[in-house]
Amino acid sequence: MKTYKVGILGGNGFVGGELYRLLSAHPYFEVVFISSESKAGIPVEKTHKAFLYRKVNPKLTYQKMADLTDECDFIFSALPTGILPRHLSDVLDHTKQIFNISGDYRFTDNNVLERYYPASLATSVQAESHYYIPEISTVDPNAKVINLPGCMAVASIYAIYPLVLHSLIEGHVFIDAKTGSSGAGKSSKETHADRVNNFRLHKGFEHRHLPEIDHIAKTYSEHPVDISFAAFSLDVARGIFVSAYSVLKPSVDESDVKKAFFQAYKSKPFIRYSGQASPGPMIKTVHGTNYAETGFVVRDGKCLSLVSIDNLIKGAAGQAIQAANIYYGIPESTGLTTESEGIWP
Ligand SMILES: NC(=O)c1ccc[n+]([C@@H]2O[C@H](COP(=O)([O-])OP(=O)(O)OC[C@H]3O[C@@H](n4cnc5c(N)ncnc54)[C@H](OP(=O)(O)O)[C@@H]3O)[C@@H](O)[C@H]2O)c1
Structure with missing residues (x-):
C-alpha cells in the first residue's frame, strides 16, 4: 500500500x-x-x-x-x-x-x-x-x-445519536459533560492546585459544543428535540464522561433502546456498547485509546445514556487519524489499536 x-x-x-x-x-x-x-x-x-x-x-x-x-x-x-x-x-x-x-x-x-x-x-x-x-x-x-467534531460534542452525540436516529425520545434532553484538564490545552492558566480535589462548572448552557449536538439532533430526528448542555471540570488529566437524560416516547421500552444502540454501533470498530449500564462506560478503560464506551439505563419512561472517551485521542488526534484512514481507503483502525487497551486498575 x-x-x-x-x-x-x-x-x-x-x-x-x-x-x-x-x-x-x-x-x-x-x-x-x-x-x-x-x-x-x-x-x-x-x-x-x-x-x-x-x-x-x-x-x-x-x-x-x-x-x-x-x-x-x-x-x-x-x-x-x-x-x-x-x-x-x-x-x-x-x-x-x-x-x-x-x-x-x-x-x-x-x-x-x-x-x-x-x-x-x-x-x-x-x-x-x-x-x-x-x-x-x-x-x-x-x-x-x-x-x-469537538471532543465533548462528539461524546454527547454518541450518547443521543441512536435515540434520535430511531425516534425514541421527545421533548428535552439534558446533557452534561465532565472533562479532564488536558482539554484546555497546554497553555491553560488553570493551575494543578486549582484542579485537584475539585469539581466545578466549566460552562452552563452557552458552551460552543452545543450547536454541534443540536445540529446532529436536528439532522437525524424526525421530531424536534431540545438540547441543554453544560460542561464541568474534572480532577483528571484526560477523559470525558457524558450523561444525557432524555424522555422516551410512551410506546418505547428498554428493548427498543437496546436495539437502537446495537444497530447504530454494531459495525463501528471504535464504539463499544455495554447495554444496560453496569458498570457501563468508564474513563479509566478508555484512557490512552481511540474507543468510545456507550451504555444506558432505562427506568419509568426515561433514559440515561452514558459515554466515555479519551479527549486527546477519540476526542481529537485518534479521531482525526481514523477519519484520514477512511478518506484514504486504509482500514479504519490502522495505527489506532494501542497497547493501553484494557489496562486496569
Ligand atoms: N485538548 C483537547 O482535548 C482537544 C480536544 C479536541 C479538540 N481540540 C482542539 O485542538 C486544537 C489544539 O488543542 P491543544 O489542546 O493541543 O492546544 P495546545 O496544547 O495549546 O497547543 C496548540 C499549539 O498551537 C500552537 N500555536 C498557538 N498559537 C499559534 C499561532 N498563533 N500560530 C501558530 N501556532 C500557534 C502552539 O505551539 P507553538 O507556540 O509551539 O507554535 C501550541 O503548541 C485546539 O483547536 C483545540 O480546540 C483539543
Whole structure:
C-alpha cells in the first residue's frame, strides 16, 4: 500500500503531541513536516515526553508554518481555534487536504459562527469544508478541509445519536459533560492546585459544543428535540464522561433502546456498547485509546445514556487519524489499536 506523507500544524501542543505519537507507529502515514512557532529548529522528540528515551525519528525538527513546502499529501491541523483561517490559503497552496481538529470549519452559518466562533469568522477564508464524524457522516472526497467534531460534542452525540436516529425520545434532553484538564490545552492558566480535589462548572448552557449536538439532533430526528448542555471540570488529566437524560416516547421500552444502540454501533470498530449500564462506560478503560464506551439505563419512561472517551485521542488526534484512514481507503483502525487497551486498575 502507498505511504502518504503528512504534516502536523500545532505539533508542540497536547493534541499535536498525540498526533505525532500515534502517527509514529502508523504503517502508511509518515510525518514529514511538523510546525511550532516557538520551537522551530528543535528536534520534535525532545519536546514530547513519550520520546524522551525512545527515538523514532531523531532528525525531524519543528519548522515554522511559513516553511511549509509541497511535500505533504495531507495535513492534520491542531492549532487553536481562530488560527487556521488566517493561514488557510497558504496551507492549501501546499497540500490537497486538511484534517482540522479545531472548531473553525464546523459551521458555515454566520450566525452560529458569530455567537460561538467569532475568532474563526473574523479571518474566515472561503473553504470547501465538511463536518465529519467517522461513525455518522459520509465522506466528501472534494472537501479541502475536513473538520472534526469537538471532543465533548462528539461524546454527547454518541450518547443521543441512536435515540434520535430511531425516534425514541421527545421533548428535552439534558446533557452534561465532565472533562479532564488536558482539554484546555497546554497553555491553560488553570493551575494543578486549582484542579485537584475539585469539581466545578466549566460552562452552563452557552458552551460552543452545543450547536454541534443540536445540529446532529436536528439532522437525524424526525421530531424536534431540545438540547441543554453544560460542561464541568474534572480532577483528571484526560477523559470525558457524558450523561444525557432524555424522555422516551410512551410506546418505547428498554428493548427498543437496546436495539437502537446495537444497530447504530454494531459495525463501528471504535464504539463499544455495554447495554444496560453496569458498570457501563468508564474513563479509566478508555484512557490512552481511540474507543468510545456507550451504555444506558432505562427506568419509568426515561433514559440515561452514558459515554466515555479519551479527549486527546477519540476526542481529537485518534479521531482525526481514523477519519484520514477512511478518506484514504486504509482500514479504519490502522495505527489506532494501542497497547493501553484494557489496562486496569
Ligand atoms: N485538548 C483537547 O482535548 C482537544 C480536544 C479536541 C479538540 N481540540 C482542539 O485542538 C486544537 C489544539 O488543542 P491543544 O489542546 O493541543 O492546544 P495546545 O496544547 O495549546 O497547543 C496548540 C499549539 O498551537 C500552537 N500555536 C498557538 N498559537 C499559534 C499561532 N498563533 N500560530 C501558530 N501556532 C500557534 C502552539 O505551539 P507553538 O507556540 O509551539 O507554535 C501550541 O503548541 C485546539 O483547536 C483545540 O480546540 C483539543
